[in-house]
Amino acid sequence: MTPALNIERFATQPAARRMPEFVTRRMDEHYVTRVQKLLGGEHMHVWAPPQAGAVMLAGNDYLCIANEPALIDAQVRTLQGTQGQMLMSSVFLQEGSFQHRLEAKLAAFMQAEDGVLAQSGWAANVGLLQSIAEPGIPVYLDMLAHASLWEGVQSAQALPVPFLHNSPAHLERQIEKHGGGVIVIDALYSTNGSVAPLLEFVELAERSGSILIVDESHSLGTHGPGGAGLVVQEGLTERVHFRTASLAKAFAGRAGFITCSSHFKGYFLSASRPAIFSSCLLNHELAWFDAAVDFISGAEDRRAALHRNTQEVRARLSELGYCIDDGTEQIIALEAGPEPKTLVLRKALEARGIYGAVFCAPATAKNRSLVRLTLNSGMTREEIEKLVAACADMRSEVDLDNWSSSSRRKRMH
Incomplete structure (x- = not known):
């Protein structure tokens, strides 16, 4: 269904089903202002059907384990x-349950005292911050x-204080204004593949008496x-109080994990709303992760x-000439x-058989949208050459020299 048809459908709904003005106004901002007027009726996230030989770089299965026979067999059995x-x-699971055994195994894998499985990385992060702030x-x-x-900060009704990306110096100035609290960083950032200076943040947390949370979603595994x-x-x-992770990345499943002390775990299961009011994972899901820990721990190749x-x-x-200097790891932001x-960029890549993930507001700042390419261990020589050739061929078509990131690169150099 095209965006235009969506708009017509909402306009012609029976009166009993029509939305009030405060809802239709927000929907119109999406369908009319954004999709129709800004993007000419096209949608940022609607791909053309991939053809044979397309290179898919939109997923997060970094180690290519989603079709691994040993893991699938574990689930089937x-x-x-x-x-x-x-x-x-x-919260009702008893000691010795499958989930508790897997939590102990994951904690040992991450060299932590204990841990808690959640329904997703989102639930892990929201539940953790809601239970400590x-x-x-x-x-x-x-x-x-x-x-x-x-x-999670909003859920806790705490005070969100942003600091410049990967800037311990700016964070320190913010702490001087507001005092110690909770510091939240990613180990490896999901939009540009940059790595946090972990030791500097640890030392700052210790000096200020703050809790430090590190999200390892894109670095675990x-x-x-x-x-x-x-x-x-x-x-x-x-020296890190809590680590969180989505297990929908390198672990190719659907869950989240939090490392913590055993003492905190008992409190968390009585304080975290996502933990209390969501069902536990199913046995076949646990079996996948149980096998995945073993497989990933030995996947050095x-x-x-x-x-x-x-x-x-x-x-x-x-x-x-692509400005990708903000990051160093397997996530590449164009x-x-x-x-x-960015719509022109996505279509240019598609026309050359390359599929990435479009990131735009609210995932990015309003005028810093991008196509994210997530690389994986299974990329063949042919796929790498196809990607590089596509990026070489489309430079004029996508107006690379006039991208905002290209302008930043010129200023840096």
């Missing part, structure tokens, strides 16, 4: 052997921190010894391939800026 499962909140408590968030972390993450790699496990692919693609796109330019 569990589904076939389960005689029914009680669907209830995880409160009205009036300053929560310092990197400006590129994931939206779930900002939502892909970085650190055995894929245990960047906090483990930097030897900071005893895939991690090495991912990093090789990342280094090559980044170097070659940079040589072509930042065209205003949404109409």
Whole structure:
């Protein structure tokens, strides 16, 4: 259904189903102001159907495990052997349950004392912040921190205090104004592939008496010894209060995880609304993650391939004039800026058989939209060459020299 048809459908709904003005105004901002007027009736997230040989770089299965036979077999065996499962909140699970055993296994994998599984990375982040912050408590968030972390601050009715991306100096000035509280960062940022200076943030948290939360969603499985993450790699496990992660990235499943102490875990399960009011994970989902921990911990060859692919693609796109200097890892941002330019970029990539994920407001600032390319360990030589050739061929078509990111690159150099 096209955006224009959506608008007509809403306009012709029976009176009993029509939305009040405060809802239709917001919907019109999307369908009329944004889609029709700004984007000429096209939608930022509607792809053309991929043709044979297309290179799909829109997913987060960094180690290519979604179709791994050993993991699928683990799920199938569990589904076939389960005689029914009680669907209830995880707060009612008893010690020794499958979920509790997996939580202990994941915690050991991340070199943590204990941990809690959540229904998603979103639920983990919202539930954690809602259970530790409160009205009036300053929560310092990197400006590129994931939206779930900002939502958690809102849920806690705490005071959100942003600081410049990866800037401990700016964070320190903000703490001098507002006092100690909670510091929230990503280890590896989901929009541009940049890595946080973890040690500097740890030291600042310690000096200010603040709690530090590190979201490892895009570094768990892909970085650190055995894929245990960047906090483990930097030897900071005893100095970071909480780590969170979406297990829908390198673990290719659907859940979230929080590392914590056993003492905090007991409190969390009685304080976190997402934990209390959501059902526990199903046995076949737990079986997937149980097998995935074993597989990922031994996947050094895939991690090495991912990093090789990342280094090559980044170097070659940079040589072509693309400003990707903000990041270093497997997430690459082609930042065209205003949404109409990003729509042209997405279509130019599609026409050459390359599919990335469009990020625009509210995932980015209003005029900093981009196409995100997420690389993976299984990229073939042909796929890398196809990507580089596409980016070389489309430079004039997408007006690369006049992108906002290109202007920043010129100022930096």
